[in-house]
Amino acid sequence: MSKDKENKNKEYSAGNITVLEGLEAVRKRPAMYIGDVGIKGLHHMIWEVVDNSIDEAMAGYCDEIKVEINEDNSITVTDNGRGIPVDMHEKEGKSALEVVMTVLHAGGKFDKDTYKVSGGLHGVGVSCVNALSTKLVATVYSKNGKIHQQEYSEGIPQTGVEVVGETDITGTQIHFVPDKSIFAESVYKYDTVATRLRELAYLNAGIKIKLIDHRELDDEGKTKEEDFFSEGGLLEFVDYLDGSREKLIPSPVYMEGEKNGVPVQVAMNYNTSFTENVVSYVNNINTYEGGSHVSGFRRALTRTLKSYADKSGLLEKSKIEISGDDFREGLTAIISVKVAEPQFEGQTKTKLGNSEVIGAVETCVSETLTHFLEENPKEAKMIVQKVLLAAQARHAARKAREMVQRKNVMSGSGLPGKLADCSEKDPGICELYLVEGDSAGGSAKQGRDRKFQAILPLKGKILNVEKAQEHKIYDNDEIKNILTALGVTIGTEDDDKALNLAKLRYHKIVIMTDADIDGSHIRTLILTLFFRYMRELIELGYVYIAQPPLYLIKRGKKEAYVYTEGERAGVVKEMAPEGKEDSLHIQRYKGLGEMNPEQLWITTMNPDSRNMKRVSIESAAEADHLFSMLMGDEVPPRRDFIEKNAKYAKVDV
Template sequence: MSKGKDKNNQDYSAGNITVLEGLEAVRKRPAMYIGDIGVKGFHHMVWEVVDNSIDEAMAGYCTTIKVEINEDNSVTVTDDGRGIPVDMHEKEGKSALEVVMTVLHAGGKFDKDTYKVSGGLHGVGISVVNALSTELKATVYSRDGKIYEQEYSIGIPKGPVKPVGETDITGTKIQFKPDASIFLLNEFKYDTIATRLRELAFLNAGVRIELVDHREKGDDGEDKQEVFLSEGGLLEFVEYLDAGREKLIPNPIYMEGEKNGVPVQVGLNYNTSYTENVVSYVNNINTIEGGTHVSGFRRALTRTLKAYADKSGILDKQKIEVAGDDFREGLTAIISVKVAEPQFEGQTKTKLGNSDVMGAVETCVSETLQNYLEENPREAKMIVQKVILAAQARHAARKAREMVQRKNVMSGSGLPGKLADCSEKDPAISELYLVEGDSAGGSAKQGRNRKYQAILPLKGKILNVEKAQIHKIYDNEEIKNILTALGVSFGTEDDEKALNIAKLRYHKIVIMTDADIDGSHIRTLILTLFFRYMRELIERGYVYIAQPPLYLIKKGKNERYCFTENDRVKVVQELAPEGKEDSLHIQRYKGLGEMNPEQLWTTTMDPETRNMKQVSVESAAEADHLFSMLMGDEVPPRRDFIEKNAKYAKIDI
């Protein structure tokens, strides 16, 4: 921590802490408060604590935040903000610190005069973290020059708030250890935390965020650590997301303004890809379903670009009508707004509903973009020419789609010939396995449960959609088979790329590939297709990755399947405790086809024994960055990624 601006003259005290309700239900129904008790909920504990520090940064009183993952898998978050108030809370008759830590929805963010906006807009308060932790220690470096501490166990104070020393700095330090009896895991993922902290650094320019992992040593022998600090904010964020793409215009466009009391920031750039990537935030929280701020941005972009194109006469010779989504092909944009009282709707409560925000974003973007186009005619012309190419491709895609639909009608059921369908017609209990190769497909067809499991063998590698226009998708036989088998379609009058899942035939779509390099590549190609064109299926939790075993280890009649390298080591130690591995028969499965139907069913397809991974998107921005970097045209970022992660790679020989 460090000395910051003078915080002593700020009226942030016990009187600013508002109490809404108690903690009774948190431990009984934790998923109601943190989403789930799996990976997301476990890491949400960190986000709740970090959000409080970010609130201080947004209010202008914090410049440095440090997050430490400790050896015992506890987490420490330290900031140099004003420090949580420790004086007596008039209504509760106890220290304000104890109120904040033990009463649900008690905090300064519910007092408009303390925090105009709050990063924890879905937040339920640090008290929930306290209730779900076996141990929590709060340390406050107070503005009165003293250090105060209070310790808790499952939300209950072990003693009163007490002074433990003197200080000439201010800030708050929270150390907590999640309750292992509540959560399904007890180990924090470094990459998950790093991704969120990197995102927060981009969204809060100038705030230094440090991450230290005391569980792992770096190449220099020191604890693994990273520092996230962005002076350029959203401009740097756009550059980061577009690192794997070829730029269309040399520099990102930045827009900033405040309309109707709503601060708006937008960073955007155009690239030569064929997909749109708009990532939106409200008070630092990713609104994955968009909302009024995204609608305002799209309206402004379309109207302003079309007006410029009409005025310049570039569209006069075009016989094809230009639509709204043509203006967004090859666009990467980040929209960040701050809203005092956000209202949410949508399936996951991450769709902004405030109507006044639409107008604020639309006005800000229209004014700034219009000035940019007038001042940069060369770049403006390149963008409009890209729009024309997108319109031509969209019309080609419509013809290709209509051709596919006509063929389906003429061929009766329209289902692919290779599809071995299930007899069940209820999508909720039907499963589709996308299987690499005819050999494995044959084994899967024989081993499956025909009632609810369908098999679609895939021949070779499907098209890399990251580098292809949408009409090329309809020309690719394997992708056509996937789309037809699923029962999904693309295109509405307003959006040619819109996904229609009304006739989706399966609610479990399982990608099943070999456990070698080619299998990994095929799996990534399929995931790219789903992420770019059928993301809703991922967001609804319908997409899975099968986990076939890597090894079969035999000793006499004792057979054990191993799904990871660690499993293999443990089983070898168990079956050959004296180190005599030559007494074991160890078979390494490189392909699904090496297993007979019964083995494939038992290890990979039987709901009672299989181990599938559900695909989810923790961060849409980070996922976009990875897909564009791994599957895009630019080689240097991919080479850097491979070199950085080479030590985690497994080479098949």
């Protein structure tokens, strides 16, 4: 009997469930287990349940997963795996289903015979979801032909494990209602869920994942749904990320192998852009901070490409020393490894620490890439020429940076003349507003609290850094002013891409633009600058978007500021219940400059009454795809996006 068949015939029963500790602390300190109790933690509830289904798929027992967002913002996740065991757990004296659902650190993840690799490594997943739900119903379609079900509230069983029917299929369905008393937000975002499920489909080729949103009906009265399925896996993932970029070589390079017991998959391609986009995963978990698998990839890429370039004589005429960064400019790569016992640095699972993975990835990439370069000399030459151009641009960028820094030193404080600084010097308290236009900048300067709020007016649109080489950004006055005001520098002696935050002057950087098309464009240009060159500021949670009101609605002495179109309808109905909208004075704010300093302070800048949005990166891969599509050269993908997402979009290209 083959090993695969032998493994598939192994029983998955109560004996495979290992119990480590109880569930008491989850409701008291939920953020310790799911990250936070905001919108991110709310969505994390879905990931924990879906991860269990993906683990079944990785073990070879499941190929269909369905995620439903219900009308009441409850979630239902269904898979066609083996079904959670329902037989009695010998040690606990209760059904294995109840143990899995109510005991922290209980699950098949701790039994190596059940799951060789797993995303939900701490086993806290589904029991945490149970603890943080007002209602959870677990339904198991069991191999014994019965449908078993148990209901819980706040992690406590409300029923026994009951037989509620018969079945000829196997699988698990988890339906849960997040506890609104715990989560600050209770409305799921379709796009956030879709992005993660798309990612999982690419990372697990051959698995069908369906997303259904019962909250919305289309024009035909049908529910919104989307299917995610990938045959090509990582190759298709790279093509998706590079969909709005011009490719340097026709097809991605795919590398796969298993070294030191670590299965490795890598897909990569080069494009004509000036940015690097390396996205890494361990057991389907996005490792935002990289780790040993990324180190192994970068070492192999640099060594292999440099060795080939040296042998082929392509670097002979270059007078500029090539660095590791140069080999990664215009590179898009996906690295996915499966590790039986991964060691993540920190609770967030964002950086892999296993040293043995470095060699596994390095060997796999070196061997495959060497063959590719030797067998495809035309593509190899194009890649090396791109590397040489990157080295020249890096050298020019370093000179430009040094020039800007010298000028700052010579001019004394070096702060931009337009900056109205604050008196406080503690960065943790200070706020910098990047304001569109001199008019709004004037209102903001008069309306602010001078102690901790600084204002930097921006004239016109800054350079689109998505389509410009790095040295060009130092020629743009507005970008120079932003960098100088912040007190940050890009590039160090050892790393030309590193962001130096040692002299960062503000821990709140607020983008404040008009609520019109030009304002949206300026905001996106600034966000592109931060994402491409100062991403660490976003990751630290320092970047915000101001939310000025769209309307001021008055009736007599009664007035209300309105921030959304939906809110406008509600306020109008409340202030004119008889339906006479003409009895109201409705002022539409097209620009920040239309508000006087006091109004701008009350609505947009006062910490006690303002409503700012913190910028975060839910998926680095999706964010990269979005910025390259919105701000790159390719028009068709951008047009499709606008037509799909804008409610009243009319696009003329």
